[in-house]
Amino acid sequence: MSVGLEQEEGGGGQALDRLRAAWSRRKWLAIVLFAVAMTASATLVMALPDVYRSTATVLIEGQQVPERFVGSTVTSELETRLASITQDVLSRPRLEALINRLGLYPDLRHDESPGPGMAAAIGRLRNDVKLELRSSEAGGAYRRTTIAFGLSYRGADPQQVAVVANTLASAYVEENLKVRERSASGTTEFLRVQLDEAKKRLDDQEGHVSALRARYLGDLPGQGQAHLARLESLGSQLRLNNDSQLRLVERRDAMAAQLLRARSESGVEPDEDRLQRLKGELANLRVKYTDFWPDIIRLKDEIASLEKKLAEPKPRKPVDDLPPTPQVLQLREALKSAHTEMSILKTEEQRIRKDLAVYQARIDSTPQREREFADLTRDYENLKEMYYTLLKRYGEAQIAENMEQRQKGEQFRVLEPAVPSGTPAAPNRLRLLLLGVGLSAALGVGVMFVAEILDTSFHSVNDLRAFSALPVLVAIPRIITESDARRQRHRFRLATVGVMVALVLAAGASYVAASGNQFLTNLLSPIKDAPRG
Secondary structure (H helix, E strand, O other), rough: OOHHHHHHHHHHHHHHHHHHHHHHHHHHHHHHHHHHHHHHHHHHHHOOEEEEEEEEEEEEEOOOOOOOOOOOOOOOHHHHHHHHHHHHOHHHHHHHHHHHOOOOOOOOOOOOOOOOOHHHHHHHHHHHHEEEEEEOOOOOOOOOOEEEEEEEEEEHHHHHHHHHHHHHHHHHHHHHHHHHHHHHHHHHHHHHHHHHHHHHHHHHHHHHHHHHHHHHHOOOOOOHHHHHHHHHHHHHHHHHHHHHHHHHHHHHHHHHHHHHHHHOOOOOOOOOHHHHEEEEEEEEHHHHHOOOHHHHHHHHHHHHHHOOOOOOOOOOOOHHOOOOOHHHHHHHHHHHHHHHHHHHHHHHHHHHHHHHHHHHHHHHHHHHHHHHHHHHHHHHHHHHHHHHHHHHHHHHHHHHHHHHHOOOOOOEEEOOOOOOOOOOEEOOHHHHHHHOOOHHHEEEEEHHHHHHHHHOOOOHHHHHHHHOOOOOOOOOOOOOHHHHHHHHHHHHHHHHHHHHHHHHHHHHHHHHHHHOOOOHHHHHOOOOOOOOO
8 A cells, every 4th residue: 555655646746747847848938938928918808898888778768648549550569669769870871970070980991981991880880889778577577568778889989979879879779760751651541541442432432332222213122011011002092993893883774774775775785786786795694604594695696697687788777866755965074074084993903013013023033133122232331341440440559640740649758868987997907917817828838848748858867767678877067168058058148039029019009909909909808788677
């Protein structure tokens, strides 16, 4: 156990001896590299320009008029609208105008004309601007509501930085107003166009409905019951007319029979009157009996004989030449009146039957008319409902547009304008110096070890013995003559001068690289975002 410990201690001592030997041989290389790197980093850190940052806080104020009275037509989410406004505010034309007006980044651009320099300046400005949303948990633990945002800008001149931050904040406020006004106006204009189109279509449909009503006047849906009532009334009138005709026929036949009897009593009955009388009797019998009734057969024979007799040409004595009696004249007058009344009844019957046909046709066509009117009326009612809906929404959009024009809707307000900062936000020189010390030491030690590893020469007898199995018989120490000492002093002086030159060159290069290089400042010492509320 003691032997193992001695071996471990011997191994650790050999490693430490090798480190001491390497340090003694390479210490000046490590020291020079550390000095050069430290000089360069210290010069770089001290030459970096100060970067100042100013932030303008913009408050998001809600709609001043309650939404239950006036609804807003701007329905886009706040974050979406902010992203859109950011794209517009940070667009190339607006940033180019801002750079030219405030004279930003003169080291990147040589004139006001567009070119690579202006493109680089615009890119730098976009990197130097930062938007920080600030929210609250008013909507719940899992839903944060944006109530404000900070707009910050960083640069070398604190006064100019504050001016740029305030200018951008004002641009956000103005652009938000323009966006909301454009959205409200666009909604109102869209609804107005839709309302005009709906009004035109409604007028056209109303014209179709009026034309259909005019074409089928009296045959419109909803008049079916009236048509049925009218049809029933006409049926009753027709029955009354038929009854009146039957009564009139009976009365006329009775008067004709009386006239014939009167003429028979006077001894005069013309064959024509007899023929008419027989035909009347035959018509009355046919109402009650069939054609095989004996009296009907007899009357048919008599009528045939009289018609044959009247068909033979022979002189007849006119009846009118016979002296009529007062009874005959009265009967003739009553019979004439009956014929006239019969004509009136026949004419009225034709009219009633014609009206019956008209109303029956209307009742038969009622289902088709109802379908036509239902289709047309349904389209008309739909268009009418859509028109009044659009009219209501158009009125609401006009009110919302007026609200946006009066700036009573949601708007941005600069709560805290940016002020010039008294202390730079970057660089953090202490941290950078400590980082430079660490990197310089690591560089010196690393190069020393690399040089030691790449060196294949033997520096001691032990190295030779470790490399070769042959025994070492003798070791000759290093003999330094006077000329060797002079050469060493000469090389030392040259090395010292070289190191001084390297230090000056490193310091100069670092100063040139860091002087006025705001981008390098931002890269080496980034500015942390402010915490969100």
